[in-house]
Amino acid sequence: MHRISDEQRRIRLGRRHLLAPSARTASPVSVADAVVALHATDAATVFLSICARMSEASVDPVEQALYGDVSLxxxxxxxxxxxxxxxxxxxxxxxxxxxxVASKERRTFLKHLADDSNGLDERWLADTEQQTLAALADRSTATGAELSAAVAALRTKITLFPGKRAETVQGVATRVIRILAAEGRIRRDRPRGSWTSSQFRWTAAEPWPFEEPEQARAELARRWLRAYGPATEADLTWWTGWGLGTARKALAAIGAEEVRLDGGAVGRVLPEDLAPEPAPEPWAALLPALDPSAMGWTDRGFHLPAGHREALFDRSGNIGPTVWWNGGIVGGWAQRADGEPVWRLLSDVGRDASAAIEAEASRFSQWVGRTRITPRFRTPLERELTA
Structure with a gap:
């Protein structure tokens, strides 16, 4: 069986994830496609992940892609x-x-409505959705609070898990808006605050054109394997959330080849992707919490020393801001109150690497300025550096 070493995997990561300086791009869309998808639970992560990979880092082109031409x-x-x-x-x-995901969101909410004593049902939900869409059409854009003020049904409260220890009363607005967004009938527009804010306004959207799910899964697996391969079946099932059988079917559809990884595991690559690649120039990166280069695999052993995990992850398995050198995670970073980045190395990387990390921190400071970014998921090292 063909073998691909951990060193080769780190080489691929630097070039394919656009982290080596010679691989950087001027296009936020090119960044998203290079890593397939950018984690967006924390709004600032999108900007930080993109700008770390841009030849000229700036907030403006990212905002244009998200809210102007909506190419992201x-x-x-x-x-x-x-x-x-x-x-x-x-x-x-x-x-x-x-x-x-959208179908599950709708089923779950309908079950909560059925369990509540108010007699709300699928017809009520459909009427509420239509009123919400009409209110949004009247306003062009609106916050969740503005939609709730305009649509009385969105101010309804229901009891979740009645009669159980977890019983709680919850408003329906967030659930209704979440379902409409998941189904592609509305989308997030510009936030109320700066680019770091997660309090978005909403605007109308059209659902995506139909694609056959099996073919779509094969295409997504192909793109993911091109960006993250070699990788294991477990990596793909974790990243996608698919079952093992679904992942195997998608890998078979694209003719993925088996390869041996360091440590003995069996990975998969695209059939045209077996040849070794030359190393790019030495590179350093400061990547944000939940960056795709840190979250693309369930087994991160080829780029993350086991001894670093305790400092860099929270209790739920979310990775914090990381410092990289030539495809490996060597430390973590945070910001002081004035926005200045501060970092700690967890690996001995030498003078040249330290100088490159210093230069990357300077590049970060130039485009971020005094903007202060606090990750949604705080990790031990990030908290310590911030303090």
Missing amino acids: VRQLSMRNTLFVVSRELAPCVDASNARA
């Missing part, structure tokens, strides 16, 4: 998580993942 879109998709993908890829992600 947010979708609730893989693992029921919010991602940003290119508009060209969005129908594929919709068919392979987002459609199923």
